[in-house]
Amino acid sequence: MDNTKHYDVIVLGAGPAGLTAGIYLSRARLKTLIVSEGVAGGQMVLTHEIANYPGVESISGYQLANIMKKQAKSFGCEIRSNISIARIELKGSIKSVELSGGEVFTSDAVLLTSGGRSRTIGANGEDLFKGKGISYCATCDGDFFTDKRIYVVGGGNSALEEAVSLTKYASKVTIIHQFDHFQAFEHAIDEARKNPKIDFIMESSVVSFNGDEKLESIDIKNLTTGKTERHLTDGVFVFIGYVPNTEFVKDMVETNQWGEIVVKPDMSTSLAGVFAAGDSIAKRYRQVTTAVGDGTVAALAASAYINELKKESRD
Numbered sequence: 001m002d003n004t005k006h007y008d009v010i011v012l013g014a015g016p017a018g019l020t021a022g023i024y025l026s027r028a029r030l031k032t033l034i035v036s037e038g039v040a041g042g043q044m045v046l047t048h049e050i051a052n053y054p055g056v057e058s059i060s061g062y063q064l065a066n067i068m069k070k071q072a073k074s075f076g077c078e079i080r081s082n083i084s085i086a087r088i089e090l091k092g093s094i095k096s097v098e099l100s101g102g103e104v105f106t107s108d109a110v111l112l113t114s115g116g117r118s119r120t121i122g123a124n125g126e127d128l129f130k131g132k133g134i135s136y137c138a139t140c141d142g143d144f145f146t147d148k149r150i151y152v153v154g155g156g157n158s159a160l161e162e163a164v165s166l167t168k169y170a171s172k173v174t175i176i177h178q179f180d181h182f183q184a185f186e187h188a189i190d191e192a193r194k195n196p197k198i199d200f201i202m203e204s205s206v207v208s209f210n211g212d213e214k215l216e217s218i219d220i221k222n223l224t225t226g227k228t229e230r231h232l233t234d235g236v237f238v239f240i241g242y243v244p245n246t247e248f249v250k251d252m253v254e255t256n257q258w259g260e261i262v263v264k265p266d267m268s269t270s271l272a273g274v275f276a277a278g279d280s281i282a283k284r285y286r287q288v289t290t291a292v293g294d295g296t297v298a299a300l301a302a303s304a305y306i307n308e309l310k311k312e313s314r315d
């Protein structure tokens, strides 16, 4: 028995980009399915408080995710989250997605909204204190560390620029970097060096995050002497890179050297009928608002693509 179900559009990923696309596509009366390997809401659900989403003064990421999910469903969008995907086929006019359980879905267009994840240090306690003192986003969380003494881990442009931006809030920012030099533009290094609130611990790395309910201290190991010291702190920001969740499509659509999906201004990819949006695409700023904006553009472009297909089949 053929258990294939056909949709106008399948959206892969249920973060803010995918859920927004689901709202727009379903409202445009397109039969839409969102399939997500993770929980609906994506990285939003890791966020204790979102204070920079316009129109909502402050909301937990979990709540915002639930509202977006409810809104998409209210227009008829189907959502399958926490699902393992066995195989996808994006070439050709009919795309297909096969779940590990054997169910197969086909569609005329696919939106890739699988987001990404910050690179982690892998130190003891890091998983435990994520969102409880450890942050990977200065724009999102800087404000929570007003007048606190904090640490920034990393030595590239993001680490140095974000360290400077964090001095707007924190009383002191210490940059911890594993080498004796930075891998950043000269102007970013100069800015950080001349900021009186910033100091540096070089050739060192964080080996342990410690605390009870929330982060209280970190152990920093000097990589040349091997000596480890404990430093009391309320907050550590980690900027050691970003990994887009695009491994599953890297041989199917064009990606850049960092694995980010290359898109045109209408969010179309190198494959006809395949669009991408949110943190998985090549872009500089990764926020809920930018993901929502990309999701809107991708959904509108996918709608136009489907309408064109329907028109051609009528003519």
Ligand SMILES: Cc1cc2nc3c(=O)[nH]c(=O)nc-3n(C[C@H](O)[C@H](O)[C@H](O)COP(=O)(O)OP(=O)(O)OC[C@H]3O[C@@H](n4cnc5c(N)ncnc54)[C@H](O)[C@@H]3O)c2cc1C
Binding pocket: 012, 013, 014, 015, 016, 017, 018, 035, 036, 037, 038, 039, 040, 041, 042, 043, 044, 046, 047, 049, 050, 051, 052, 085, 113, 114, 115, 116, 117, 131, 135, 136, 137, 139, 140, 141, 245, 248, 277, 278, 279, 280, 286, 287, 288, 289, 291
């Ligand atoms: C701790 C933290 C705090 C943050 N705080 C803020 C904030 O305060 N304000 C703000 O604007 N931004 C914040 N951000 C950033 C914001 O959450 C992201 O920019 C945004 O969620 C990206 O949305 P997205 O839809 O592109 O991807 P994501 O939110 O990453 O969602 C992608 C979804 O796709 C799923 N997926 C992954 N691979 C696959 C696959 N192969 N197939 C199908 N599904 C897949 C994932 O499981 C996930 O559910 C924060 C991020 C973090 C980590």
